[in-house]
Amino acid sequence: MKRFLVGLLIIVFGFTMAGCSSGQNDAAPDKNEKTIRIGVMPDVESIPFIIADKNGYFAQEGVKVKIEHFKSAQDRDSALQTGELDGVVTDVLAVVFANEGGFNLKMISSNDGNIELMAGKESGIMSMQDLPGKSIGLSTNTIMEYTTDQMLAAAGLKPEDINKIAIAPLPTRMEMLQGGKIDAGILPEPLAGLAVKNGAKVLQSTDRMANKAGAIAFTQKSLKESPQEVKAVIRAYNQAVDYLDKEPLDSFSDYVIKTQGFPPVIKDSLQLPQYRKMALPDENIVADVVEWMRTKNLIKGNYEYADLVDKNILR
Template identity: 35%
Template sequence: MSAQRTTIFLILLFSVSALLFAGGAGEKPDEALKIGLLPDADSLPFLVAREEGRFSDAGAAVELVMFQNPVERDAAFQAGQIDGIIADAIGSILLFTGGMDVRIASITTGRYGLAAAPGSNAGSPADLAGKEIGVSSNTVIEYVASSLLSEAGIPDSGFKPLAVPKIPVRMELLLNGKLPAACLPEPLYALAVARGAVPLGDSNALGMDPGVMLFDGEVLRERSDEIVRVYRAYWEACRNINTDPDAYRDFLVDVMGFPPVIRESFSFVEYEYPRLPEREEISAAADWMMRRGMIEAPPEYEDLCFDAVVEELEQ
């Protein structure tokens, strides 16, 4: 598949994915929990759980709704069209400090990578000083890019973040050399590297777990028993992927619809058992946001994080 055809394919895939991933055939009951996803590694266990019937086995009615970028996902969440989203610490703190009744129920496991354009002489994040880096603004993507450069001694003022919200467009600008570097979620990070981009580092190298499962606060308080059942199905899918990741390579192509090159090039993450983010993780994210003027004060950890679901899972 040519680069141009791959990009058109991905844009069409992401644009119609709300239809493709809206829970399978047939009508969902009104009481189904609606969970918003992006096409990334964090979302994979939810999609596997649905395809393998694990939500039904756990007695959980779930509708998965896919979005092509965080802006559309968050707009639907704020409008009350979905009950929960796979989000990140940055977006969660923004919504919470903005007055929305939201709570983090757990981390999710993903990977976000920083890559330079094909043919680049860059060998580390330090080599991106002064250069443009494609990101989605004020999200985990920009946070990871900033953190990787900070580890290399480059402050936020030492590079130029360029907002390119649509992930496949960001990837193609990188591959065409129109961006010196970009930060991408998996599996598009793996796809970019397979097509010649130069890997410079990722969130796993930083010891980061920035992805989170965020719910509407009222939904979480009133339907926590249902959400626990969702998590049981999710963890069953995680365990299966961890045990035999190669068995899910076809899934990436046949179900998620990614180009065939992903089948062999993708490196699966090791999914963690659901837990709350560490206080230090929330504190570090909030500190970064305050330095950028995104928030005035950090949220109280106990107010932002809801511990009842993970506690019930451990019983």
């Protein structure tokens, strides 16, 4: 009888402990199990994410993040739509295109970086008023063409006043500008700074006009299923902005150049924007982009701000 009772107690104790163990696992899952994957391009807009990763800010905020590097927006967007990414450093046009194609992508913030329209060293162009009849290298149906058109309009010019030359690869565009094969071109940093160093003349910039249509966006799925992780990413990004505001460029430029795949020669001309903490995109810019895309028959939908922007995640 004693042996029976001892055996019974052992069995009951074993089941009790197993039940407690199972209950603990169910009640306290690993909150860090989800990895947020963010797609970036070789641009200055992505640098706060690069610094947040380098300095361990994501880990400090309790979120696992994997930064995925892409050399083309097409590859980045393809990875996004096949579920390989949660968020991207992108622009308003790309977000509108995604939603037009049935993919629910939401902007949570604008991003910082300068785009410059510049004339070639030997072009003889001294101002925007010298552009009529000249060739401008750009990528069509993109933030580059949108920005070019806004700059032309601000100068009282029309798109048909100039000759648009489609040159999608940025390095090729810069080489053609420097080689005199096009009269002018539109380039983002850091290539814009290198072109200026080599003799190009800046005619207009998004910094001067305060109308850059850059964005940081996340899939609706990620915002719905992992809001706390996305909020942790935002906090880490903002920490990186504080760091970039205080630290001299020399203290991290080598790391950024290597990680972002910038050509080493760019070090002496690298200029970073005044980064700001995440903030919602400007409603007027979003509306202007949508109208521009509709006018060019690039989209059929009439998207409102609320259709493209998540206003709640920054709260």
